[in-house]
Amino acid sequence: MNETTWQHALLDAITTPQWQPDPRFPAGALAVYRNNYRVGLMEMLALVYPICHQLLGEEFFEALSREYVKATPSASGNLHRYGGSFADFVAAFEHTAHIAYLPDVARLEWALHRGYYAPDATPLAIATLAAIPQQHWGELRFCCHPACAVLDSRWPLADIHAHHQPATAGCAVDMATAQPLLLWRDSDGLMQLHQLAPGQAAFCQALLHGATLDDASAAGLAAYNEFDLQAALLLVLQHGVLSAIKEPS
């Protein structure tokens, strides 16, 4: 076995879900590496998904994350990037099917995690926009702050989130209310949740995807026929969603 195939074999032996004795490697050493691998990834999931953890309880969350780790190899040397497909896994996992909102809670937690570590960007100054004649605004596209995300969920994600924070623990949650959210990062670097009015989720999502202001406005109107562009534009400026005007290509 040459050096490359030996490294392959060792990675196989460590990451293969089912334990099999491997005559090429001492059992004790392999047990240490296999345990490091599994526990490291499971601990990362517990760190990224504290609300899912609370909702499911220690034992259930551990069993779920064990199954996720079996199904999902690590694809980065940076542990902070592990677990992005957890929501999809949860959505397809039969033993959590009775908690219909769990996948969206996982999506929220992943967006909060990635947003917290996302690169820095300067918010677009209102004066920069004001310097452009208003009849040209519709054609503008924007670079958006990398920490921002939109979650257009049919569940009361803001309430569920608040319910699991120490300061607001146990607050009421009306499961019949949809709470579409804008996630943004404040000047202290903390992620914040803002509940969006009808049409605003589609508008913000379009801007994040690089649409022109006209197209984003049309998306807002398509979602809600009384969509208020001025209010929505003020919202994204106030929360630092826009960071720069893209040069026309």
Place this chain on the structure above:
Amino acid sequence: MTAPLPVCAGIGLRHPHYSQVLAQQPPLGWIELHSENFFDGGQPLAMLQQLAARYPLSLHGVGLGLGAAARPDATHLASLRRLLDAVPAVAVSEHLSFNHDASQRFANDLLPIPYTRAMLDLVAANVAEAQDALGRPLLIENLSSYLAYPGNDMHEGEFLAELVTRTGCGLLLDVNNLYVNQQNLGTDVDAFLAALPPHAIGEIHLAGYTERSFDDGSTLLVDTHSRPVYPAVWQLYRQVIARFGARPTLIEWDIDIPPLDTLLAEAATAQAILDQYTEAAP
């Protein structure tokens, strides 16, 4: 060229102590943090910049896997470069280990590598590529291993010495890793130390291990960084300092992290040993 680390004791700074250290600013010779925890931006990066303004900073990577038969991950290298551009680190280190293959499959761990001529060619190319991308030399750390490639044609000390010659990298000598390997794998400590080029050793690590027993009756010392430094490791540290002279020395503690005072006391013990040899030097 940045100034090297100060020749004194420092501590590995971890999450439970970030705010305490920023608020109280205890007298620490230097601090070391894990690079990957500060990739990209936001509050983590801002805090690291605050710490770097107060203490000499060493950034210690656990994710590049430069000992892989595959090339280093370009995304990871680019993230590390952005971090180094944003924070004034006086030392940057990585391990002589692997964590991935060419298909971008990762184990987020420090896995042992073959010590052969063929492997040396690959690792030297990886270290050179990383140093080029980062625009500075790295300190490469010896590994704690629980198994060894059966076809080794040199030992880890010789491998590291060759790596220094070929790439101009420096070395981070982890004394606990060396002790653990001696106990687990029968590593010849004297031969290992004798092979190292003294000028290249830019930093030393100390930590505590955990003994684990297995069903087949075998035991291993596992490099858990979860305990005080053991007496036998302090003894080996004294030998290392007597041999190479005083070097910047770090206390690492990553699991079951104790109060800051416990880490400071461990660092003070290392400092007392360093002081003996600093005073004795001509």
